[in-house]
Amino acid sequence: MSPEQILRARSLRAHGYSARQVAKVLGLPRAVTTALFHRPPATDGRMLADGELRACWVSAGWSSGLLVDDRFRWPDPDDAASATPGLAAVLVARSAGRDSVSACGYLIDLYCLGVKDVIGPRVLNDQQHAQFTRAFFAGHRQPPIAAPLELAQQLVLGSARYARSLGFEPAPGFDDVRGHLGEWSGVRAITFGHHGRPEYIQGPYDNAGHVRDTLRGGAADRPASPPVSPSVPAPVDLVAV
Known part of the structure; x- marks a missing residue:
């Protein structure tokens, strides 16, 4: 099939x-x-993940507040400013047969919670893929940046690993879209958290009390009262294309 x-x-x-x-x-x-x-439906995602990489995009300003190993020269323009520092979006598309791609999107909290939401896999033609990409990054000030898959892996899988160390699991459905990121070396090139410290950015659907309790109950070297940034607006819903 x-x-x-x-x-x-x-x-x-x-x-x-x-x-x-x-x-x-x-x-x-x-x-x-x-x-x-x-x-099981999860096997569908694994099959779609075997396709050739067609596109990889990350939101501009992704590196704001992060500590990035100087040996890695990943793209992020010096003048890129994120409307929501600490939050980033990643989109990966792979070939899904003639004139089609399978696209997966990841919304990530780089300072604390890791993978907050996932979308896909969605099989789209070229026109639908372009529309989906525009809609996915519509909430960002600047156009997305074409990026190597290694950066997408670092941002998504690295932030998920960091969040787990704080006591938070990735969003439901993550296993269905994990395969689109390919095999990751696991090299730690980015230090997550705001300048290396967890900072909770409250979202509109978060259980803020649970997040704070989890952070306070963690390792002794975390802040006794974790910093909380102002709430951010709800992400724009993506309609089916």
């Missing part, structure tokens, strides 16, 4: 279609759709 067929089959299944009905709609043998529905 092609990536488009897999996602279409999952959508039909969610709307109550039987394996036989899905097979008829997609013009596939019933045995194929039956086998698909006996597989």
Whole structure:
């Protein structure tokens, strides 16, 4: 099955279609759709993650407040200013067959909570991919930066590792989009936190009390009262394209 067929089959299944009905709609043998529905959906993401890298973008200003190893020369213009320092967006797209890509987005808190939200994988044609990219970065002051996959890995996987050390797990669905980032060496090139210290940026959907309690109950070298930045507005909802 092609990536488009897999996602279409999952959508039909969610709307109550039987394996036989899905097979008829997609013009596939019933045995194929039956086998698909006996597989956990997480395996779909792993298959889509095998595609060739087509695009990798990060929001401008991602490095604000971070300590980055001087040996790594990753792009972030000197005049780039983030509207929300400590928060960044990463978008990775891989080939998903003829004229299609599979795109995954990651919204990350670099100072404390790690991966706050994930989107995808979404199979899109070139026009839809362009629209999706614009919508995903619409809340940022400057256009996104084309970046090497290594930087995306550092920001997403590195921040997730840092957040776990503080007691926070990645957003639900992270395992479904993890594969788009590829294999990571695990080299620690970025020190997360605001200049190396955890700082909580309160979001509109956060359980702020739980976050503060978790931070206060952590390692002794953390601040007794973790800094709290002003709340940030809710992210713009991305409609299906």
